[in-house]
Amino acid sequence: MHNEQHVTSSETIRDIVIGMSDGLTVPFALAAGLSGAISSSGIVVTAGIAEIVAGSIAMGLGGFLAGRTEVDHYQSELKREYDEVERVPEQEKIEVMEVFADFGLSAPLQQQIADEMSKDKKKWVDFMMRYELGLEEPHANRATKSAITIGLSYIIGGIIPLSPYLIESNSQIALYYSCGITLICLFIFGYFKSKMTGQPAFSGAFKVVIIGALAAGAAFMMAKLINGK
Amino acid sequence: MHNEQHVTSSETIRDIVIGMSDGLTVPFALAAGLSGAISSSGIVVTAGIAEIVAGSIAMGLGGFLAGRTEVDHYQSELKREYDEVERVPEQEKIEVMEVFADFGLSAPLQQQIADEMSKDKKKWVDFMMRYELGLEEPHANRATKSAITIGLSYIIGGIIPLSPYLIESNSQIALYYSCGITLICLFIFGYFKSKMTGQPAFSGAFKVVIIGALAAGAAFMMAKLINGK
Secondary structure (H helix, E strand, C coil), X not given: CHHHHHHXXXXXXXXXXXXXXXXXXXXXXXXXHHHCCCCEHHHHHHHHHHXXXXXXXXXXXXXXXXXXXXXXXXXXXXXXXXXXHHHCHHHHHHHHHHHHHCCCCCHHHHHHHHHHHCCCHHHHHHHHHHHHCCCCCCCCCHHHHHHHHHHXXXXXXXXXXXXXXXXXXXXXXXXXXXXXXXXXXXXXXXXXXXXXXXXXXXXXXXXXXXXXXXXXXXHHXXXXXXXXX | CHHHHHHHHHHHHHHHHHHHHHHHHHHHHHHHHHHCCCCEHHHHHHHHHXXXXXXXXXXXXXXXXXXXXXXXXXXXXXXXXXXXXXXXXXXXXXXXXXXXXXXXXXXXXXXXHHHHHCCCHHHHHHHHHHHHCCCCCCCCCHHHHHHHHHHHHHHHHHHHHHHHHHHCCEHHHHHHHHHHHHHHHHHHHHHHHHHHCCCCHHHHHXXXXXXXXXXXXXXXXXXXXXXXX
């Protein structure tokens, strides 16, 4: 029960990280790029919001379908393993033995393990799923929750870099504020993300800031280049 | 050797799928959204290319850093397991036994497995990494290759929906061509993606098309709404 809780919350954090890191970065860089070519904040805001809508749906629905696919895949493999355990138990026992042969256990011990494991079909299949196929049982209603979490995190992340353009009508001036706010948010976000995934927090935060700055700088220069300014 | 090859190519396919599915969807939806508010293809192209640059850098560098983090994490956990096996071997043996207790093996058999496994430290640590911590050894130079593959796939995917806007100066007309080309490409892409991941090919292709269409439709309506048209 405790373990279950742990898995769920760490998956939610992973979804927030996925959504927010792209949400902070891509709309920020798009707005910066457009500011290099267009002086009206109105167009930057329209493009930015269109991007946030598109990105949140693509990522959210993408996450939902990936989750559903994972559940389907697990169920079909589970069914196949149960069939095989019924139909070709000796073959399946050999597969159990092979897992342990890889870890240098002796043949008699491999045989003993396979014999003992085959007494409980549920646990036997469970073993095959995890250690032969490397599949963990996915949470059935994770997909919907995951979609909403990723989508919302993308929207929240995306609104931050756009907010200065909503207030300041000159896009070149709004760009300065957007850079300031977004790079600070990327730093804070990168710091907590690194802390939570057990990475060095400051270097992790700098990496996130550098990706954002590079993406924005490249988009800015490219947009200037296209418009010959 | 054969297995190694298999892993590498399936990871490359996974990277292409990650990059291309977002590359086809988000720039397509952004361009569609802007077409709902702005009649000049020039601005749509500028925004689209800024988005492709930003998205490919964010996804590519994101992929690169995720890969590097994975390698670092594996190495630090590996070092810790080697330390523990030296320092508290009896505790580590109990951890091996716990793995097998979960699969219903008897206590004497658990003990025998732990005793035999502890004779070869490399294999013992290898077992703990995979079956206690659930970590697979990542390929050291995967990160760079992954970054390039994801980034390039995003660019290729993104150029497809933008191409009509490069030729046709009226964005509303270009939008029709962009929808046609992109939805066909999304279908083809979804079909092969589903085939390669062992999912039903036609329903998988439809899902991909629906995500793209929904994202584009929502972005189009939102942009129209903002501009009060």
